[in-house]
Amino acid sequence: MLDIDPTGILIRYNVKLESELSTDEVARELFPSDVLLSNIVEAVFEGDEDEVIITLKEAVKAGKDPISLIDDALMVGMDIVSQLYDDGLLFLPDVIIASHAMTDGIEYCKEISGKTHECKGTVVSYVVEGDIHDIGKKILTVFLRSNGYDVIDLGSDVPIDEVIIAVLKHRPIMLTGTSLMTTTMYSFMEVNNRLLENDIRIPFVCGGGAVTQDFVMNYELGIYCEDAAMVPKIADMIIKNKNIDELREQFHVH
Numbered sequence: 001m002l003d004i005d006p007t008g009i010l011i012r013y014n015v016k017l018e019s020e021l022s023t024d025e026v027a028r029e030l031f032p033s034d035v036l037l038s039n040i041v042e043a044v045f046e047g048d049e050d051e052v053i054i055t056l057k058e059a060v061k062a063g064k065d066p067i068s069l070i071d072d073a074l075m076v077g078m079d080i081v082s083q084l085y086d087d088g089l090l091f092l093p094d095v096i097i098a099s100h101a102m103t104d105g106i107e108y109c110k111e112i113s114g115k116t117h118e119c120k121g122t123v124v125s126y127v128v129e130g131d132i133h134d135i136g137k138k139i140l141t142v143f144l145r146s147n148g149y150d151v152i153d154l155g156s157d158v159p160i161d162e163v164i165i166a167v168l169k170h171r172p173i174m175l176t177g178t179s180l181m182t183t184t185m186y187s188f189m190e191v192n193n194r195l196l197e198n199d200i201r202i203p204f205v206c207g208g209g210a211v212t213q214d215f216v217m218n219y220e221l222g223i224y225c226e227d228a229a230m231v232p233k234i235a236d237m238i239i240k241n242k243n244i245d246e247l248r249e250q251f252h253v254h
């Protein structure tokens, strides 16, 4: 018989056992100090769709801007879930439930934002084929719409042909693409080439977890941006006739 202490093996493979705090306690340490925001964050963390709307309503009633709540609360909640998932403290079903609560929250904020509907320009947005991660893209469309842009949202897992057809049909000022998986992001290059074949030279703004600036620099129309909240600012520059080189100069990290 080998003299092995089994508790040592369990500790190596069970992250929970390594932490003195429970998962809830770890999460709570990451909640914001503002009670109104913290309540929303908690509701996303718990994946409680009803509570997300209740807490959002309370925050808006207290004077918080619904669009800011996306960044300041809903995304904070989802980031905590992502972090704890990456750390092995939460599991895929927890992430799915939280993402549904987050999506309901985004829809609510969009509905009640009541921001201007002047149309500054049309944008086509999509998530690459094979990829269903659409929360970032949903946030992006809310930011663009609340800044006066019409968004043709093609959804997620969108084949290249559909993207090209939509661009030819709607003639947007820019195209945005989201990819969260290293396996799916390569289709951005194909979209870039198909746009050029059709003589369409619009900025193709790409982002999402898997995407990097170095990768996006490989294709002619590509503009990289880490944060969805920056995309309306890019659009504002496009309608001021900034070209792709100027946009890269302004928005890329040098």
Ligand code: B12
Pocket (backbone or CB within 6 Å): 075, 078, 079, 081, 082, 083, 085, 086, 092, 095, 096, 099, 130, 131, 132, 133, 134, 135, 136, 137, 139, 140, 176, 177, 178, 179, 180, 181, 182, 183, 205, 206, 207, 208, 209, 210, 224, 225, 226, 227, 228, 229, 231
């Ligand atoms: C939520 C989530 C899911 C949910 C998706 C729900 C949904 N409707 O989106 C579910 C549970 C369904 C899921 C499934 C899977 N997932 Co998942 N998922 C995540 C998780 C935990 C969080 C992603 C998220 O929504 N974050 C919150 C949003 C707000 O962030 P975001 O999308 O990154 O968007 C921000 C920026 O990237 C940016 N942005 C986004 N889009 C754009 C676009 C533009 C133009 C710009 C400028 C900016 C921008 O702005 C946003 C904020 O400002 C990540 C882990 C992580 N840490 O990211 C894994 C992760 C993305 N998933 C992963 C994997 C592997 C999968 C699965 C294959 C798991 C499986 N074994 O089945 C499947 C894939 C199914 C498929 N075919 O797509 C991997 C991808 C690994 C890789 N690099 O390739 C990750 C990184 C987890 C990991 N560490 O392994 N997932």
